[in-house]
Amino acid sequence: MVSIKDVAKAAGVSDKTVSRVVNREPNVSTDTVEKVRSAIDRLGYIPNLAARSIRSSRSGIVGIITDYVSTTPYSGDIVRGIQAWAEAQGRTVLLASTNGDPHREREVWRTFQAHRLDGVLHVAMYRRVVEPENGDIHIPTVLVNARPKRAGSFHSIEPDDFGGSRALARHLLELGHRRIGYIRLNPLLLGANERYEAFRETLQEAGLGQADLDVRLGMEGPIGEEENFVFRETTAMLSAPDRPSAVACGNDEMALQAYLAALQLGLRVPQDVTIVGFDDFRTISLALKPELTTVALPYFDLGWQGAEILDGVIAGPAESGRNRSLECRLVPRASSGPPHQA
Amino acid sequence: MVSIKDVAKAAGVSDKTVSRVVNREPNVSTDTVEKVRSAIDRLGYIPNLAARSIRSSRSGIVGIITDYVSTTPYSGDIVRGIQAWAEAQGRTVLLASTNGDPHREREVWRTFQAHRLDGVLHVAMYRRVVEPENGDIHIPTVLVNARPKRAGSFHSIEPDDFGGSRALARHLLELGHRRIGYIRLNPLLLGANERYEAFRETLQEAGLGQADLDVRLGMEGPIGEEENFVFRETTAMLSAPDRPSAVACGNDEMALQAYLAALQLGLRVPQDVTIVGFDDFRTISLALKPELTTVALPYFDLGWQGAEILDGVIAGPAESGRNRSLECRLVPRASSGPPHQA
C-alpha cells in the first residue's frame, strides 16, 4: 500500500508537505503542489482514513441501526435517503441491524463505538416508540420513524400519519361519501391508531355518526406473522345490503385485497365502490388498475432530513431532543370517485 | 476516550499485556487476565479499530456497492443476506450506491480504498451484466445478481432464472394446460429473456406448437420509467374466444395486474384461469387471494453466499473468477389448478 512517505520520497519533499497538499492547506508554492500532485497520481496514492481518524478522533462515518425487516419493503427508502445525504456530504455509511434483539443491539453500539462513528441514525422500519439500547455509549443519535420512550431524550423524526389520514378522510367527504368502511391495521403499529383516530375524528366533525362508519380489523398478531382478515372482512362489508360507498384501508397491501374482494363481488372501482389505501407503496399503488388513491409516506425524506438533524447534533451542542414531523401528502388517483347514486 | 494505556495503568500492567488479553492471545496468567478484564469493564474500554487496522492493514469491513434503486423492492434482501453473514462473522458493512453513474462509482471505489476495505460485494438490483468501474483499485470483489462482462474477470453469483422458469412451465404442463399465455418482462432485463426462453423451450419439448403459446409484451422502455401494457394485454388475451387456460407472467407485479384483468372479465382464479408469477415478491404473492403460485428468487441467499465467496477470495489466492448459480424454487400455491373443462 502506497503511503504518504512514498509520495514524499517520489516528489522529493517531506511527508508533511504532501499532507499539506492533500488537505489543501495554504502556504505551499504552486511548484511544489504540482510536483506532489503528479507524484500522487503516478503512484495512485489514496490517504488512509483510519490513520487520519486516529489523530482527529473523527471518522467521517455515520451508522445506521435498523430493527426488523420491514413490513413494508418500501421503508428501505429511509436508508436510501440517509445514504443519499451522506454521499452528498462525502460521508460514509456503516450499516447494522438488530432484528429486534436487545442483546444484539448492544453489540452493534459497541461496534459503532469501536469504529468511532460520528453519529448514529436509529431507524425503525415501522413507526413506533423505541428506547435505544446504547448502554453507556454516547454517540450523537437521531431516531428515524420513531419517537423516544422518554420525551426529549433523543432527537427524532416521524411521518405525520395523523395529518395524512385526516386529508384522506376529507378527500372522501368532499367526493360526497357518507357511508364509509374502514379496514384497520394491526393495532400493534403506532401508525395504526393514529390513522384510525384521525379518520374517525374527521368524519365525526363532518357530522357522520357511528353507524356511518363500518370499522373492521384487517390484521392482528405479532409483527411478521400476523393473521390476515382483510379479504374476508371486505367481502363481508361489501356484501351487506347497506354497503359503504367507499372503503379506506390501513395500507396499500390491504387495499389490494379490498380490490380483489370488490371485483370478485362484481363491483367496479371506483364506479361502484371507492377504495383508498395508505403508504403509496408504489409497487402496489401503481400496479393496481385503476391506480390507487393513497397517502404518501415520506420515507426517503425521513432518512434525508433525519441525517440533516444528526449533522446538527454532531456539530452543535446537543440541546434536549426535539421531534420533527413530516407531512404525509394525499395522492389522488383513479380509485376514488363520487358515490354511486343507487 | 479511554485507551489501552489507561487500562494498562489501571491494571498495573503494560499496554501489550492488555492487548494480549483483548485479543485472547495465549500465555497470560489467569490472574493477570482477571485484573485486566476488571479494569476494562471498570473503565469501559473499547478498542479503537482504526488504530488496529493501521497496524494490521485489515479493516474487518466489507463494502456493498449497489446500483439502481430496485425495480423489485424485495431485492433489498440481498443486502440483508450480506449483513446477516457479516454480523455472524463479526465484520462490519459499509454501504454505498452509484445510481448507475460510472463517475460516482469510481468515487465509491476510492472511498472504499481509503477505508482499506477487506472486500467488496458489487450488487445489481436487477440481474444483468456489469463491468465494475474500479479503475486500478484492487480489492477482492464478488458480483452479486450479476455476471462480469469479461467471463472469469470476477467471481459472481446469480439466480438460475432459466431453471426456475422451466420448473414453472413443467408445473403448468403437469396440471394439464395445453394452451398457455405468457406476459413478457421488459426485454432490457437479463432475466426476462432467460425466463421466456426456458418457458418456450420447455413447452416445445412437450410438443406444444407456436399457436399454443400466446406471447405478449408486458413492459417496455428504460428501467424505472417503463410503459406498462400488462392489464391491457391480459384483458385482450383473456377476451379472445380461444383464450388460454393459464397465464404465466414475467413477475409477480404483472401477475397482480393479470388477476385484476381476469376478475374484471368475471373469470375466477384458478377455476377459470390459472395465473402464475415469478419472484415470490411476498408482499404481492401472499396478499393475492388465492395466493400466487410463483418461483422464489433466492435474494437473501445470493447475499449470504456471495459474502461467503468473497470471504474465500479474501483469504485464499484469487484463482480466476467462477460463477455460481442459485436455484429458483417453484412455490406452488392456490392460483394454479387444472384447466377448466369447457
Place this chain on the structure above:
DNA sequence: TTGTAGGCGTTATCAG
C-alpha cells in the same frame, strides 16, 4: 514556504 520531532492507539518483535 518547508521540514523535524513527536504522538495518536494499536500490534509485532524480541528480550527478559
Place this chain on the structure above:
DNA sequence: CTGATAACGCCTACAA
C-alpha cells in the same frame, strides 16, 4: 508469562 521498543500512516506544533 511479561514488558520495552519500534512501527503503522497521518497530523499538530514548532522550528528553520
